[in-house]
Amino acid sequence: MEKPSYNFEVSNNGLIFSFESVSREKIIKKVVVYEPLVDELYHMGFGDLVEDNTIDYSVKSANKDMNKVLSTVVQTMFLFFEKYPDKKVVFTGSNEIRTRLYRSIISKFVEEIELYFLVEGFKNDGTQEVFRKNEDYYAFLIYPRI
């Protein structure tokens, strides 16, 4: 998974990350946030930092660097699990198109991902199963192999 990614900053507690998405047209401040939900579960969300320190997970950046941005998010996840190896991360897209994109990316790299992590998918009705390629899911759960 050695893909081009952006350098980033991380908070002391390892839960907030920021970096800049750069193109010829614009520079966008990105934020990745890991928030505790219940027990060992954390929600991972990422989006743009808009004015007044407000985070928008839904905005469409269109900065022509999606792969680099997603690779950076993966790097933050590596660092998160380095600090919190016993936690699990839940994530989904802010809309169906993004969720399908995440599913597609996981499907593409699942053999490699599963060397390090276990990945599960959640259907809309909450049914939980080991991630299967090209299956429709509402959300994903990822955590280090024990």
Next chain:
Amino acid sequence: MKTKREIPKVNPNTYKVNPALDDKKFEFTPETQAFRSKIERFVKTHIKPPVSI
């Protein structure tokens, strides 16, 4: 069963710790807040904690 491998270490030259991020009071757009609430409800409804014996 796949063999477990150590999670790749992030190159320390590619990031730096910024303590200011810990103190920053981030807010969320209303749409993002609704999204966060939705995933939180989903998780609390469907993902059960492991049973302790």
